[in-house]
Amino acid sequence: MRATVRGFEIYKGYLDPEVQAALVEDVRHVAEAAPLFSPEMPYGKRMSIRMTSAGDVGWYADRSGYRYAPTHPSGAKWPPIPESVLKMWRDLTGLERMPDCCLINYYGEDARMGMHQDKDEANFKWPVLSVSLGDAGLFRIGNTTRGGKTESLWLESGDVVVMGGDARLTYHGVDRIRFGSSSLLPKGGRINLTCRVVHEDL
Ligand SMILES: O=C(O)CCC(=O)C(=O)O
Numbered sequence: 790m791r792a793t794v795r796g797f798e799i800y801k802g803y804l805d806p807e808v809q810a811a812l813v814e815d816v817r818h819v820a821e822a823a824p825l826f827s828p829e830m831p832y833g834k835r836m837s838i839r840m841t842s843a844g845d846v847g848w849y850a851d852r853s854g855y856r857y858a859p860t861h862p863s864g865a866k867w868p869p870i871p872e873s874v875l876k877m878w879r880d881l882t883g884l885e886r887m888p889d890c891c892l893i894n895y896y897g898e899d900a901r902m903g904m905h906q907d908k909d910e911a912n913f914k915w916p917v918l919s920v921s922l923g924d925a926g927l928f929r930i931g932n933t934t935r936g937g938k939t940e941s942l943w944l945e946s947g948d949v950v951v952m953g954g955d956a957r958l959t960y961h962g963v964d965r966i967r968f969g970s971s972s973l974l975p976k977g978g979r980i981n982l983t984c985r986v987v988h989e990d991l
């Protein structure tokens with residue numbers, strides 16, 4: 790079922806439980822090769838989420854700013870984006886261009902993500918695809934400029950969101966996690982995957 794909220798396409802319950810479990814296994818393998826870490830923000834505070842990436846580049850932050858980095862902080866290359874994730878990208882976006890990065894965010898009990906735009910990519914014509922696994926997260930959607938009225942909805946395990954078109958630069962964030970609301974992850978918490986085309990189209 791697809792709903793559109795402020796230009797974001799929300800596919801509630803897109804992934805059935807078996808596919809969700811297989812994706813968690815794929816994420817586990819990525820995190821074995823490229824362990825989760827909490828980036829330090831440019832103003833010095835650490836993010837409350839833990840993250841890693843798959844793909845040619847991974848999203849990274851430190852005191853000097855936000856960027857896509859060619860290697861994990863360990864110096865190792867990021868693992869490839871799992872085929873299961875690429876299939877979802879193909880099915881939902883219909884694009885031939887594959888994403889360069891699949892950012893993996895892990896939200897523990899007290900993790901949140903402030904309102905932001907995803908704008909470290911070269912060309913905003915490409916959508917960002919977001920997949921939620923595990924505990925529900927309260928997702929807030931704002932406007933294309935900071936501030937103003939917002940709308941919130943719970944993203945649950947198996948929900949997929951396509952952030953593209955006129956909504957590609959819409960502010961969004963995650964206010965809180967309903968910890969323990971899903972049994973997908975044995976230790977609880979929420980995983981969110983976002984697929985991004987980072988580099989300019991050749
Ligand atoms: O966790 C989410 O649902 C959103 C994640 C997000 O906005 C991001 O990683 O840029």
Ligand SMILES: [Fe+2]
Pocket residue numbers: 905906907961
């Ligand atoms: Fe985002």
